[in-house]
Amino acid sequence: MKLITRNTDYALRSICYIARSKNIVTVDELVKQLGVPRPFIRKILQQLNKKRVLDSFKGQGGGFKLRTPPGKIYIIDIMRIFQGQVVLNTCFFKKDVCPNKNRCALRKKLRLIEENALKQLKQITIASLI
């Protein structure tokens, strides 16, 4: 069980850094700050731009800045970008083994735990991290 993956982590830290910085931030700067492979973080930033978390500027003097204030960026949204639907609750069992999903004691308990985690994740903003 891994709550967040590497690219989510990189993304969050990049966003935090950009949020703290008043100026536009280049990939170069982030590479230096975070020590993350350049092409990898480029891809991450591009995704964040596509998903409208960041705004990007091409050409000399270009780079990235936030598109939304840090208090309105929830880490669950960043997780969703890189990890898809965060809580799956997929049942591995075929219908005839687990005829009634709703009554499966195991699923029920796991779902509760997942819902709790989700609820907490939904409350954390970038602002609360910087």
Added chain:
Amino acid sequence: MKLITRNTDYALRSICYIARSKNIVTVDELVKQLGVPRPFIRKILQQLNKKRVLDSFKGQGGGFKLRTPPGKIYIIDIMRIFQGQVVLNTCFFKKDVCPNKNRCALRKKLRLIEENALKQLKQITIASLI
């Protein structure tokens, strides 16, 4: 984020089935009950035997039974067998980026969430599932 993996799920259901059954249970019976690939579930049961959750009997009339009462088997232990340390809280960052892990706001919050989930997982026994 996937709370449990397939083999953990299979293991839990096998244990539940064995717990409900008064008699010794063979792989064959479990395959019929759960519709899971035979060699795969064999491996799972072997691991459960090694970890002393189940007891196994070779030869004709052999099979598996519980070694511990269902009220004392916690699903977190089964998860640990198949998924290793359940909550990792690994930080992907090098020391110079994240100089003080304890003060990293992100880690702190994630750890809290993970600890909550863990606490809940630690309370669920097989007995509570059957």
Added chain:
DNA sequence: ACAAAAGATACTAATATGGTATCATTATCT
């Protein structure tokens, strides 16, 4: 025009998960 930035996209590598195959060992029954 040129250089410095990001955009797009396709590819490769590593790891984890899910699953098979095969042979050895042990116990029971006749």
Added chain:
DNA sequence: AGATAATGATACCATATTAGTATCTTTTGT
């Protein structure tokens, strides 16, 4: 004793996900 029915051990293969690279295009400021 030998056949049979069970698990033990172990090595292997397949697939999916995650992590990371490479390359070429586009935009923009000087």
